[in-house]
Amino acid sequence: MRPQKLPLNNFPGTLYNFLMHIFNPGKFRHLSVTKPFIYSFLIFAALSVVPFFIAEEEYKNAQNKEHETLQSGLSVARSKFMNVLYNNVAAANALAIIYKDFGLTNNYDRIAEQILEKTKYAEAIQITQNGIIKKIYPLKGYENTIGINTWKDSLRRKEELKAYSKNEIYFVGPRILRQGGIGILGKAPVEIDSNTQGLVVVLTKFSTIQKVYDLGNGLESKFAVILKKKSDIENINVQLSKCKPNKKSEVLTTTIPYGDWRLEVSYHEKYRFAAFPFAVLVFGLLVSALASYVTFRILNHPYELKRIINIKTHEVNERIKELTTIYKLNKLLQENYSTDELLNKIVNIIPSGWQYPEICAARITFEGKEYRTENFMQADSPQKATFKPTNVNEGVIEVVYTQGMKPEQEGPFLEEERNLINSMAEILEIYFNKIHNQSALVRSETKFRSAFEHSSIGMAIVSLDGKWLTVNKGLCEMLGYSEEELLNIDFQGITHHEDLYEDEQFIKDSLAGNADFFRTEKRYYHKNGSIVWVNLNVSVLRDTDGKPLHFISQIENITERKESQQKFKDLVEKSPVGVYIFKNKRFAYVNPRILLKSGYNEQEIMHLSLDEFIHPEDLKLVTDNISRRLNGEADHNSYEVRAYKKSGEIMWIELFGTATFYEGAPAIIGTMVNISEKKALHDERDKIVADLLQRNRDLEQFSYMVSHNIRGPLATILGLSNLLAEDDLESGRDEVLLGLKTQANKLDYVVKDVNTILNVRKNIHPVKTTVNFTELT
Structure with a gap:
């Protein structure tokens, strides 16, 4: 209970009301100018009773301040406790959405760890399915709870049933925990299907909550905070602060949602209440002017405090509305609606997130269609946000007020409402991109599978240790093995031993992150023992973290080409006619016939420049012929020039050449005949x-x-x-x-x-x- 107030219906109280009337700022300034005598008399009359009047008012204001401070303490205590609850609600809702969409995922620990990192007060989080505890994080210290059937505990069964009946998170406790200690538990229901009831449980230890009340604002030195619960499930009365309540103190109470709790705040047992200020009576006449100013400031203080509380309360309510709108939007996106149905439902939940929902209207324009609330109309200052999904025309969310409103940060809209509409646009863009990507992924997988199976060349997916994981028909026919036989061996077992080093080196480089692609010509052993030459192209498939998953190989049979190349090489090497390849003003290849006739060895002739080999008088003729052929000018005639042998002797040669590509660069390939005897x-x-x-x-x-x-x-x-x-x-x-x-x-x-x-x-x-x-x- 509060200490008794002095009555205000006595003379000083009456004088107080009178003085407050005449000291109205407007009247006071007017009176001091127009009636100085009356003003002086009133000042004198006021000063004769001011000491007692000030003392009484100071005592009354001290009581009011104690009450208001207690109210502020209650608001702060409730805010701190609600912050803990909202923190846990966010954690539970995040896990509930993931649990409903993906079930008991193998990535639970990583997901739970990320959720707990982003929440300040939640210390453990678990999933219960049909009463059985399936998952918990962190597991350390809670190992014995996995597999427990909570439905066998009547108290916990009642709590879960209440959460299901409310269809929202329900907090219980504080209570003694199975693993030791005291804590509160938030139980969020998740309806998977008609046969599966899920529950996400978030734990905050009681010691953590007490630390909240031991920090900041001097709460530990003024107030005693008690948490009570009285319901058909449990009765709880626990002290959150370290101090005990003062029996003489006024007790303020507030309700806490989500858990049937009541929060009581009072001054602690050693708090000293304000005494009547007798000293003011003695010194009042000396400080009357100062006392009147102090009185004004004291009277003005409750108004400012109340105004601040109202502003903060309004801001919190607006944020709750915005979060609720985002939550409703996410719930709609989880349903299997068509685009028209989805956008019609979304446009009707938008006004509830704005400051004045009763006069708020919205419209969404997307893909040439409009989705609007019934009261939508054009306005001078609409609030807009765009979203542009991949490969789709830009969409626009537009919010208007149907009546003129006072200016805020953005026309009639708040800065937070700009953040809200931007968040909604971003969520819609992500949603439509996800739908598009899922469709594209299905098409891409279908195309890849078709191309893989019906490719004219061999294709395979190979594990990091060389095992064939998937092979196509072309590869099986190329190597003579059945698909089952290939899948039971690795590529090393059928690779020619001289070609293994390059393959193994690429595997090492790719695992180290130094290579992503590999191309080579190599030899495989056919099932019948013959050699199969292939052109091998290998690329590494990595996950989003860059970790290699497996190799994708394209294998082209080039055995016939290799045999043809060898036959051609044998023919050229044994040809009685000189054959050459000329590239970048030097010989890139000469056959043995040219070496025989010129007297050079292969290394020497490769290092000769054109002007070192050709007679100076014939050099221009040779360069002109090379240029014409490289430029694509048809010139199939042979021509005769003089060249130098290694001995310095001049020999007459007949040259014939045509343009080609050699080792990726333009070149001339042709014949060279020594015609010195003929000349x-x-x-x-x-x-x-x-x-x-x-x-x-x-x-x-x-x-x-x-x-x-x-x-x-x-x-x-x-x-x-x-x-x-x-x-x-x-x-x-x-x-x-x-x-x-x-x-x-x-x-x-x-x-x-x-x-x-x-x-x-x-x-x-x-x-x-x-x-x-x-x-x-």
Whole structure:
């Protein structure tokens, strides 16, 4: 009980009411200006009774302050206890949602650990299913509780039934725990199905709650706090603070939700209540002005305190509304609604989370459709938030007030309401992304399975130790094993021993996190013992933490290509024609024929630059031909140039080449033929032809001369013979005969000259050489 107050219906009390009336700030200022005499009289009259009046008011205010301080203490005590409960409610609800969605997951310890890390007061958390304790974290110290049937304990059975009937968390205790100590337990029901009743239990030790009341605000030095419960299940009366209550103190009580508790707060047994201030009567006249100011400040203090409490209470209620809206939203997302049904339900729960739900309206625009409350209307200052799921058009949540409201932080809306609408948009974006990702995952898995099974090449999933986990038909046919046979062996057992090192090195690197992909050509043993060449591509599949899970292998049979390459290599190596590959202005490959003809060894010719090998006068011809071929200009003609042998001797070579790719870069592949002998035969042929032409010209000249020298005398002889044939030529016959003799002598000289020339030629002995004209064509 409280100490008795002095009555206020006496003279000082009446004067107090009178003075409060005239000292109204507005009237007081007016009176001091307009009626100084009355103002002076009233001051004098007031001062004559001020000491007693101030003393009485100070005593009354001290009592009121004690009451209000006790109320504040009750509010703080209730707030601290409710913080513990809300903390446990959050932990229980988080685990309940996970338990309902995923059941008794193997990751319980990790999930429970994360929940306890984020909660300040919860110290242990367990799951009970149909009365049996299935999971508890931390397990240490609670090992003996796993498997206990709580339904066999009538008290605990009643508590759980009450939680199920309320369909919300129900707190019990404080009570002695099975594993020792005292604590309170929050029991949250989780309905899995008609045959399974789940319960999430959150524990906070009583010592933890007591520590809450031993910290801050001086509570331990003023108040005694008692927690009581009286219900059809249990009766509890425990002291939360260290101090015992004062029997003379006023006792304030408040109810605590979730557990049928009552919280009582009173001053502790050693608290000294305010005494009547007799000293004020003595010194009151000296400090009357100061006392009136102090009185005003004291009277003003309860109003400010009440205003602050109202503001804080309102803020807490608003936060509860917001959290409730988020909770309702999450509950809806757990149901199997269509998009239209879901958004229609969500838009109708939005107004309840805002400051003035009775005049609040909402609209959601998504995928070209609108979902709105019945009272929705366009407003000048709507509050909006967008959400943009993957591969879907942007959605908008819009909240308005249907009446004009006073300005807040964002138009008529609070800053916390901005956080709320952003949180709802983020939750919807995550939800629709989850739905999209689940569909995409199913499609992706179907495509992968189809591609895996029907791939034209071999495909396999291999464990980290080399075991075949999954193989396709292509790989089985390639290696000659059945699927069952391959799954019972590892890849090391059928890999050629010379190729094992690279595989094992990649496994070590991938496990160390240094490699994610591997490509090589290697050999497997076929079931019949033959060698199968494959092109192997391996990638590492890792989890979200980067830990390797297994290998995915693509295996292409390249046995035929390898055999073809070997046959081609054998053909080139044994070819009588030089074969070369030219890349980056140097030889990348030459066959033995080129080495034989040039005198270089393989290493020496590989290091030769083009200008070191080709004659300077032919270098431009070679570079131009290479450029045309690399640029794709069709030029299939061969050409002849001079090159240097190792000895420095010049040799003639015939080059033919075409563009290709070699080791990932443009190159020229072609033939190189040493035509030095052929060039010598060409020179010999040209010399013989020139000699024959010269002889022909000499014969023509000789025949011309002989013809001229023979035809002249013969013509004269013929003319003179005709004269002799005439009958009347008697007188000049001797002259004609002399002429015939002269011409006959000339002709004889010509014949002698011809014989002399012929005799000279008989003494000339020609050198005979066989010339194969076929090779010169």
